[in-house]
Amino acid sequence: MHRTVVITGADRGLGLCLVKDFLAAGSAVVAGKRSGDRNLRALGERGGKLTIVQMDIAEPASIRAAAEWVASRVGAVDLLVNNAAVFPSLKGVPLQARDLADGQLERTMQVNAFGPLRVTQRFLPLLEKGAGKTILDVSSEAGSIADAWRTCELEYCMSKAALNMQTRILANALAPRGYRVVAVHPGWMRTDMGGAEADIDPQEASRGILRLAADPTAAPNGAFVDYTGKPLAW
Numbered sequence: 001m002h003r004t005v006v007i008t009g010a011d012r013g014l015g016l017c018l019v020k021d022f023l024a025a026g027s028a029v030v031a032g033k034r035s036g037d038r039n040l041r042a043l044g045e046r047g048g049k050l051t052i053v054q055m056d057i058a059e060p061a062s063i064r065a066a067a068e069w070v071a072s073r074v075g076a077v078d079l080l081v082n083n084a085a086v087f088p089s090l091k092g093v094p095l096q097a098r099d100l101a102d103g104q105l106e107r108t109m110q111v112n113a114f115g116p117l118r119v120t121q122r123f124l125p126l127l128e129k130g131a132g133k134t135i136l137d138v139s140s141e142a143g144s145i146a147d148a149w150r151t152c153e154l155e156y157c158m159s160k161a162a163l164n165m166q167t168r169i170l171a172n173a174l175a176p177r178g179y180r181v182v183a184v185h186p187g188w189m190r191t192d193m194g195g196a197e198a199d200i201d202p203q204e205a206s207r208g209i210l211r212l213a214a215d216p217t218a219a220p221n222g223a224f225v226d227y228t229g230k231p232l233a234w
């Protein structure tokens with residue numbers, strides 16, 4: 001079990017499920033939130049085990065302030081879950097019909113690709129002090145180049161492919177220091193992002209991710225797997 005877990009994008013969807021499940025498993029959880037924290041507050045303090053921190057991962061200053069604030073309260077972090085992401089509401093819109101100056105390209109890369117890199121960098125000193133030394137990047141099958149099938153949704157797929165490359169580079173870089181860095185596809189989930197027609201509830205993905213977090217053999221350093229541990233093609 002990871003003693004202290006940091007989760008980004010934690011007030012709804014998969015992030016909120018992960019908060020609940022890690023708390024139930026006995027971990028202390030630092031829950032990063034961008035806008036509202038209504039759902040997190042509803043969980044109560046859980047005997048001091050739940051800490052809520054303002055962290056907009058699109059804003060470097062917000063990430064730095066959050067990491068400093070957490071460092072002043074928590075001695076070490078064992079697991080970082082880079083969960084926060086956006087999916088632009090452009091489903092099915094082909095390139096010809098796109099306004100590429102509408103800011104969506106930049107926003108999506110900023111949140112989904114550069115955000116997790118900045119969060120990881122700022123939390124590394126705390127991970128360095130922890131025993132777990134685990135980083136889980138919540139990616140997507142949409143980031144697989146080998147299995148790409150979509151004809152649009154360019155920036156979401158591109159951002160997750162970039163996140164996957166980040167996972168691999170950091171897995172290489174941090175392996176000598178005992179880290180495990182893994183990209184996880186959580187499945188198509190019934191969340192605000194996934195929609196009501198999706199395959200699974202986020203609770204199912206969350207339970208799978210907890211198993212992967214606890215078991216290095218199911219998701220070794222540098223792996224790209226789904227929430228059940230099935231390897232995916234890069």
Ligand SMILES: NC(=O)c1ccc[n+]([C@@H]2O[C@H](COP(=O)([O-])OP(=O)(O)OC[C@H]3O[C@@H](n4cnc5c(N)ncnc54)[C@H](OP(=O)(O)O)[C@@H]3O)[C@@H](O)[C@H]2O)c1
Nearest residue numbers: 009013014034035056057058084085140188189191193194
């Ligand atoms: N849903 C799916 O079917 C599916 C499939 C494959 C992969 N994934 C991945 O799984 C993860 C969780 O997805 P989900 O379905 O739970 O999404 P969701 O329901 O849309 O929730 C997204 C979370 O990310 C947060 N967030 C967005 N921008 C942020 C920012 N700039 N800084 C900090 N937090 C930010 C949101 O906070 P606010 O409430 O403040 O907006 C929210 O808490 C994402 O990485 C997603 O790409 C999802």
